[in-house]
Amino acid sequence: MLRNKLIWVVSIPLLTVINSYADNITTTDISQQEEYYFDHDINLTLDNVSGKKVIHMGNHSVATINELNSKGLHLEIFGDATFSGQNLSGENNYIGVTGRLSLKQDVVHVNGKSDSLVVLKEILSPEGGKVVFKFDVQNQQVATGFRYSLPKNFNKEKITFFPELKNSKKASNFKDITLPVEMVFLRYNKKENELEWQTATEINNDYFKIEYSDDRLHWNELNKVKGYGNTKVKKNYKYALGFEKHQFYRVVQTDFNKNCSIFNVEVPFQNDKELSIKVINGQVSVQGNYEKTNLSVFDQKGTIIFNGVIHQKDKIDVPKRQFLILQVQSGKDVLTKKLMIQS
Known part of the structure; x- marks a missing residue:
């Protein structure tokens, strides 16, 4: 579990829809609540944001952080993330990324105090080049300097630290969440006008929430379907849709601890006229x-x-x-x- 620190996560883009504003990477303010779910690329606004923030990135979408200047931010990103800026400032921040963290600049200035960076899967230098983390020496001479925990196989020739952190300690890590449901398929049945999905296994699965959208940005709840809790046997689910059709649907699986996984399906506007x-x-x-x-x-x-x-x-x-x-x-x-x- 993450405590008193920051997390970054980046994901890969979803579908591209011509002329739709879902094509654009939206700038997102995460100051209003603790937990967010996205299935499209976003830019996170983090200035003066503090407290625990949990970001779930679905459908291979990417969360981008431009600059960081916060105090007491504990950011957990479940997915991939990109850091496009050059400055990590502030104090007592923790950035955690469960997927890949891509760096876009060849120099990252670390000017903050007692900040931590955790990347579980992979950390990548810009376009295969090199990146240097340059530290404010005075801030790093204290016992609570910058801490980091990176994948064991990260490229130490392309990602370097200057000057060397003599007093640095390993950042407290967090375990990647094991998905409570292994989804076999999720699809739209045109003939029956219903969503169908099958799970291979379920662990502490409470329910599935059915949501719809016409732009992949704003989602509305239709209903909930009860899960089986714990099972290693394949289970089949169905949910009948109404007369009013929407182009995008998703199934938000939620376990008993309120951890969620998002599964998406696109439903074409289908009737005899095929408009x-x-x-x-x-x-x-x-x-x-x-x-x-x-x-x-x-x-x-x-x-x-x-x-x-x-x-x-x-x-x-x-x-x-x-x-x-x-x-x-x-x-x-x-x-x-x-x-x-x-x-």
């Missing part, structure tokens, strides 16, 4: 096998920009360089997309 929304040169069109359908376009504040019936090959002009919500309704089926109209 899809396209945005080209600031014009919206709805493609598919249909004669006419209803299209609504809103801005972020909910103001209606367009609402009406459109036909095949119709193109609707929309404002550029802003976020828009597009909704197509065909019978009981509803397709919603949030897009950044860039050009």
